Amino acid sequence: MSSEYLPPSVGAELGRQALDAQAERNFYARGACSPTLPEIDGVSVTELIAQFGSPLFVFSENSLRDQARRMREAFRSRYDNTQFAWSYKTNYLNAICTVFHQEGWMAEVVSDFEYHKARKLGIPGGNIIFNGPYKPRSILERAISEGALIQIDNWDELSLVEELTRHLSKPLDVGIRVWLDAGIRPVWSKFGFSVENGEAGRAADRVARNSRLRLHTLHTHIGTYILAPGAYAVAAAKLVALREQIFAEHQHLVPCINLGGGFPSHSLLHGMEGPAERVIPPIEAYADAIAEVLNRLPAKKRPQLRFESGRHLVDDAGYLLTSVVAIKGVRHPVAVNADLTGRDYKDQMLLGEQARASYVMDAGVNLLYTATWYQINALPARVVNAPPSPVRLYGPLCMSIDVVRYSVDLPPLSVGDVVTLHPVGAYNLSQSMQFICYRPAVVLIDANGKPEIIRAREVLDDIQRPERLPAHLGGKA
Ligand SMILES: Cc1ncc(COP(=O)(O)O)c(C=O)c1O
Secondary structure (H helix, E strand, O other), rough: OOOOOOOOOOOOOOOOOOOOOOHHHOOOOOOOOOOOEEEEEEEEEHHHHHHHHOEEEEEEEHHHHHHHHHHHHHOOOOOOOOEEEEEEEHOOOOHHHHHHHHHOOEEOOOOEEEEEEEEHOOOOOOEEEEOOOOOOHHHHHHHHHHHEEEEEEHHHHHHHHHHHOOOOOEEEEEEEEEEEOOOOOOOOOOEEEEEEOOOOHHHHHHHHOOOOOOEEEEOOOOOEEEEOOHHHHHHHHHHHHHHHHHHHHHOOOEEEEEEEOOOOOOOOOOOOOHHHHHOOOOOOHHHHHHHHHOOOOHHOOEEEEEEEHHHHHHOOOEEEEEEEEEOOOOOOOOOOOOOHHHHHHHHHHHHHHHHHHEEEEEOOOOOHHHHHHOOOEEEHHHHHHHOEEEEEOOOOOOOOOOOOEEEEEOOOOOOEEEEEEOOOOOOOOOOOOOOOOHHHHHEEOOOOOOOEEEOOOOOOOHHHHOOOOOHHHHHOO
16 A cells, blocks of 8 residues: 555546636636526515524425426326325425425325324325335334325335235225336436336236235336436336236236426536526426327326426425625635726636635535535625626535535625525425534415515524433433
């Protein structure tokens, strides 16, 4: 082994910009101003911060409903027998789930916690699709007794379902989850039974032979943020072929196929070039691709089609309002009204890292897990009359990995400036971590433009409630 220290070499695979990345060496015009976001649904972002504090998650109820309605229309106009479920894990705040339930969405859950949540919101078991690779015995028992659709993920779970349904007098509808190669890499092979090696057929066969079970759904979820509508056509065709095979062997026509989620939002991955509207296919393109496969079947043989989307429905409706709390990298004239000379600008370009301005924001990767993969747009609330240049956005954590954007073009900002991060509605809240900070409040702007708190800012008691101090450490016995 070499005694010299060899630093790990970091490629661009995480999308992080190398110091000499093209963007840093762009000496050509970047435009005189940058996009801003002064308000959301007519409500001023600076007033929202003044009223509810910073940082602040904000959701637009209109956007949630518009997106759900557009998706419903896209599919039902091409394939009427389509049903939708809301993927709880994407964002399980009660208010968000309720909006989708009001729009007619079922609940798709993947754990005991999510199952409890759906039931507590009043969703009957029969309107719950239960996915996930691990469903503990106690929750499976409850879900079976309440008539939820269990999507069986593996052989051990199938054995457990068989055991738990032995006493039933009438058969229980179940689904099996399968994985297949739809041309997307990587293939998500962690979940379900393989179609290509015959495992899915064998699992279906075992269900079909069990008089206590009725195979209701063939389910696959090929991945998330799938940019190729054609991949869904491949997946649909493979599920239809599996369904035909089951029919040939058991004269049972599986009533439903579920193509999971995976439709993209208007986020871009690191390294992708925008604008998002140009590179993200519209939902109608996915509906075309899928309906084309199913409509080829004779009308009597067409299955019910189900989806359980998350990202596509909620991401664009969610914003994170943050404030600049400190400015670093002072070679760059970051203060407002500072004299932004060509010389300073050039210095930054030539010196790169050393001269880069960075802003410390009051929200970081504790609240933005998805910043690892996605280029989250940073939109100042006010117009700054100075050209943008590449800056770094840090979060407030005592961790050097707490970087929301490694390089994003922004005009000079001041402490106290509000910057909105968008889109951030999918996964960030449910994956947020309570590390050294309180998690912020969440506000829903309703259809009348009224902001309503849907999750209060955390306080010490919220976090400490489950803790116990043993008597020998001074706690009460
Ligand atoms: C089984 C299942 N269904 C639906 C979803 C929702 O996916 P998306 O947010 O990409 O629509 C997921 C997320 O990974 C999932 O695992």
